[in-house]
Amino acid sequence: MSLKNKKIIIGITGGIASYKVCELIRLLVKNGADVRVILTPNAKEFITETTLSTLTKNPVYCEQFNPKEWKPEHISLADDTDLFVLVPASANTIGKIANGICDNLLTSVVAAFSKDIILAPAMNCNMWENSFIQQNIKKLEQHNYQIIRPESGNLACGYEGVGRLADVQTIFDAIVKNFEKKKLLSGKKILITAGGTKEPIDPVRYIGNHSSGKMGIAIADAAYNYGADVALVSTVDINKPYSVVKTNTALEMYESVKGHFSSADVLIMTAAVADFRPVDFCKNKIKKEKKDALVVELVKNPDILKEMAAIKTLQQTVVGFCAESENVTDYALKKLDEKNLDFIVANDISLPDRGFNSDYNEVTIIDKNKKQYKLAKQAKQELAYLILRYIFKIKDFDNG
Template identity: 45%
Template sequence: MLEGKNIIVGICGSIAAYKSAMLVRLLVKAGANVQVVMTPDAAEFITPLTLSTLSKNPVHINYFDRSTGEWDNHVALALWGDIFLIAPATANTLAKMANGLCDNLLTAIYLSAKCPVYFAPAMDLDMWKHPATVQNVAKLQAYGNILIPAGTGELASGLYGEGRMAEPEEIVALLSDQLKKKLPLADIKILVTAGPTFEAIDPVRFIGNHSSGKMGFAIADELAHRGADVTLIAGPTSQTLKNPAIKLVNVTTAAEMLEACTHYYPQHTACIMSAAVADYTPVTVAPQKIKKQDAVLNIELTKTTDILKTLGESKRDDQLLIGFALETEKEEEYAVEKLRKKNLDLIILNSMNDEGAGFKGDTNKITIIDKHLQKTIFTLKTKTEVARDICEKVIQLLNP
């Protein structure tokens, strides 16, 4: 959720400033761009060099650098930020923010900020409970600022109680959750399948196909990026997850994929079946490696269960089911037939006759057909871009 976000981290003069080093590190690790702003007193508790190293950016402290004659433009920095996070926020800084005082760079940026402002208080128990602090916090919340509640525990004074700054891991998790709630697919559970299936002939050989899993993994990643809770059922593939929030279920055979799909689909709002599931599987699997002896080897095959059709038969009115059709002839005719027979909401057609489409490559060319036979034709794009187009269609269907 934080990847690519511009986050201003404001640090005030508190012993809790030591936690800010870990906070900055976690934000950078999550993919955020971080600029640190310190009050002059904060530099007495933790060095700007530490925070500059961790954030990979110069630290901002003063309006004006007398050694260089340069002015630190607080307005430009405020406009840069997607989030302004003040942690730790002392009683002194909270009072200034609540009453519009602006005697340092941090408070100047606060008054100029148009982005959401989060503040994580840090102070002793009696200061936190003082009516003035309580009133200032209430005023800041009334202004639209977001409180990250103070924790309870041992304080720097030796007392035990409320007032300690939230832990860095808690702050990062809260920011991620807040951002996720604003996304179009927030908390919607979506099931995705990807890759091929391998149907064993003997312990070392199998029947498979050329599916790389790239399309399914790209779809799962894009859905998660838009806030969905994604479960990805993947056949044998070398692809790896970019988003650790995606639940990965590994399978090998068509039978295993069927079992996983029928287990997970009832708990999900939508399912996108991009896996290339084998249509046939050997009737028997040799217990030992088959030796090359005869000029001809005959293997008896039997049809696998049609997973897409099985899910379509159990699909509820509140669920979506989306399938893929990779065709080599009569592409649109076969895709529409599949759409109707399998009770799908969308069919995503790609043709092996289109250069750059199909298995293994990094590009694809699709046509999306809905159950009303309205079709949208797309140009050749990267699979990441194709995944975005598919997700836009899913959002339209879920939020008409």
């Protein structure tokens, strides 16, 4: 793939592996990319601006305060770029980004950047294993930053272990893949629901379920990374680079899905929506005194999935999820038919270490011709891509 017209920022931090960036920049420029470099002040201890401006044929940025420009540089650089690649990413800068700190030009541009950010960390192996640094890495991944993990080998500090910057070709391939990925679902509008609804009984109590929303959020992230226009209707309060509508109850979710559905190409409902809600909401806390029992009368909630599938056009696709603890495939097939779905994704919540609240899942996708496709137990993030690839018939693409 040519990188012609692609604007890429290479952010460089104060790490010994920064000398390897020159080779990466050379490869990017050779393939047509317009590369701009931002250095942290500490990176200047390791690599010179002269080398970088010669390789990129562009000025190199480092100073946060530049009185010659009317528009702050951290905003204009962030606005005018397709992809940000931080290489090498030091433990220090990773920590700052994960905590929203913007104390130099590089961290300020990252904070103002609304497109994809790839980080290639490199550091001493003990630093890499440090639990705070690992927490920061995990936090960044959860917020859709792509991490190209360091490799194992001899380190410049004399240690041997994991911490060496990933191979330059690996980083280059990840950059190319990022642009290719963005084209897979470009132009598609995907509406996704996630989480478990909460049906209030009184101001302190509700009827809920164990759904964490992780599977739906993973699918929304994957769809966004494939370039789709994503709207996530979620009971989990999260910040994402795509549209997120926070809802609590089944009725709120119903209204939101109804409002978005007509413009969506695909609806994927992973949310665990309560089948019933209390008839009455008691505006004051229910007291236990003078009561041996409490009866809460319930009324049926709308079946969001069934209602949307009933009004879908020939161009729209509706995908349901079904979490069952027994006869999983039988129930899934029944739901597929009864609700007139295009696909159902079935998972067995009775199995340990997967499904509800877990980071892992094992699912079977069944299409409307009853064809079954089983996906082995794996991280929900990985499964999300496989589910989308199956639904959208995306062949020969490995996220790698």
